[in-house]
Amino acid sequence: MRPLVLMGHERPLTQVKYNKEGDLLFTCSKDSSASVWYTINGERLGTLDGHAGTIWSIDVDPLSMYCVTGSADYSIKVWNVSNGENIFTYQSPVPVKCVEFSPCGNYFIAILDSVMGYPGSINVYKLERDSTSNEITNFIEEPIKTINTQEGLVTVTVAGWSTNGKFIIAGHKDGNVSKYDVENDYQFVTSFKLHESNISDLQFSPDRTYFITSSRDSNAHIVDVASFKILKTYETDCPLNTASITPLKEFVVLGGGQSAKDVTTTSASEGKFEARFYHKIFEEEIGRVKGHFGPLNTIAVSPTGTSYTSGGEDGLVRLHHFEKTYFDFKYDVEKAFEAKEHMQEAN
Amino acid sequence: QDAMEADTAMRDLILKHREMLSEWHSYRQDTVLTLETEFQETVDKTGALVPLNPDGTEDDDYTVVE
Numbered sequence: 573m574r575p576l577v578l579m580g581h582e583r584p585l586t587q588v589k590y591n592k593e594g595d596l597l598f599t600c601s602k603d604s605s606a607s608v609w610y611t612i613n614g615e616r617l618g619t620l621d622g623h624a625g626t627i628w629s630i631d632v633d634p635l636s637m638y639c640v641t642g643s644a645d646y647s648i649k650v651w652n653v654s655n656g657e658n659i660f661t662y663q664s665p666v667p668v669k670c671v672e673f674s675p676c677g678n679y680f681i682a683i684l685d686s687v688m689g690y691p692g693s694i695n696v697y698k699l700e701r702d703s704t705s706n707e708i709t710n711f712i713e714e715p716i717k718t719i720n721t722q723e724g725l726v727t728v729t730v731a732g733w734s735t736n737g738k739f740i741i742a743g744h745k746d747g748n749v750s751k752y753d754v755e756n757d758y759q760f761v762t763s764f765k766l767h768e769s770n771i772s773d774l775q776f777s778p779d780r781t782y783f784i785t786s787s788r789d790s791n792a793h794i795v796d797v798a799s800f801k802i803l804k805t806y807e808t809d810c811p812l813n814t815a816s817i818t819p820l821k822e823f824v825v826l827g828g829g830q831s832a833k834d835v836t837t838t839s840a841s842e843g844k845f846e847a848r849f850y851h852k853i854f855e856e857e858i859g860r861v862k863g864h865f866g867p868l869n870t871i872a873v874s875p876t877g878t879s880y881t882s883g884g885e886d887g888l889v890r891l892h893h894f895e896k897t898y899f900d901f902k903y904d905v906e907k908a909f910e911a912k913e914h915m916q917e918a919n
Numbered sequence: 920q921d922a923m924e925a926d927t928a929m930r931d932l933i934l935k936h937r938e939m940l941s942e943w944h945s946y947r948q949d950t951v952l953t954l955e956t957e958f959q960e961t962v963d964k965t966g967a968l969v970p971l972n973p974d975g976t977e978d979d980d981y982t983v984v985e
Contacts, residue, residue: 735954779950779954781950781954782950796946796950798950798953803946822943853939853940853943854936854939855939903936904933905933905936905937905940906940909937909940909941909944
């Protein structure tokens with residue numbers, strides 16, 4: 573699995589994201605810039621320049637027309653993907669840690685950090701679009717909803733939308749996860765302690781009915797949205813920064829490593845700077861991919877299931893297209909199970 | 920003795936994997952069924968032929984092109 577190494581950022585990567593079709597890759601970094609790349613060959617389509625601080629998060633809408641970035645410069649910017657033009661800037665009282673479009677693309681959430689007396693919140697913004705061209709016609713500067721941090725919980729670090737935008741799921745600094753009902757005025761539904769430490773990443777399955785979380789407590793969990801119960805647990809030997817679920821194959825990919833402050837005293841072999849593949853159902857590690865010279869800060873798997881990308885503390889983006897052996901890999905038990913199901917269908 | 924223990928351990932692992940696989944497939948079938956039921960309820964309630972976004976517009980993913 574020879575990767576395409578994308579060298580376009582000068583500082584650590586903070587997030588990588590594919591568009592819905594998987595032909596474009598969006599990356600953002602602590603160097604205040606974001607980039608858009610063609611996944612097929614790693615060619616850079618362009619950069620999104622305009623932020624004046626770390627860009628913590630990036631997301632692209634389902635039509636790949638617009639992308640949104642949240643930054644430490646107290647702003648959220650909306651960009652035109654086709655020409656890289658910054659078409660609107662929302663001001664924030666505090667740094668913005670995470671942004672994500674709703675599945676329909678007409679809304680997005682932004683997580684506002686809890687600093688300087690601000691309690692931290694999930695803000696929901698609405699985008700008005702032309703019904704035929706889908707172009708944004710109006711930006712409403714004020715959020716349509718501000719979900720303040722629930723009493724008893726600490727700051728939200730990551731969040732996302734479940735199937736059809738029905739719920740917003742949030743991961744907190746103290747390891748809790750919480751659920752909010754979108755159709756019921758974003759009311760708090762429930763929460764529970766999932767991790768012992770900060771939840772570093774939260775990514776959904778392709779149908780958004782379950783999600784995976786990673787944490788500095790070295791564990792990753794898959795949780796069902798409806799029942800809010802833990803379905804699977806993946807234990808590792810290093811702090812985790814990111815976790816992603818693969819389509820097509822029953823795998824999950826985890827990434828992390830020693831924290832940035834220890835990297836100068838840690839060799840690449842000891843730092844555990846590898847992407848780890850686990851079998852999603854059996855919870856067993858099945859392989860590792862080396863390459864980064866520092867912790868993996870972010871991983872995304874293509875919605876087509878044919879590639880994955882990691883972004884590291886070393887400032888590199890490594891885009892891996894899966895080879896045939898990846899698709900062929902199956903446990904004997906899986907092969908037998910499939911054969912049995914096939915026979916039952918035939919009868 | 921070692922070989923027998925290894926055989927037993929392997930058999931136990933395979934059985935555990937089989938069980939995990941069945942549990943997961945059962946969970947997925949239930950989830951898909953729930954999604955289909957919710958979709959049908961939305962169709963019955965709104966008369967819409969496709970799922971709706973939270974703002975009431977039709978979800979493009981399901982729009983049928985004639």
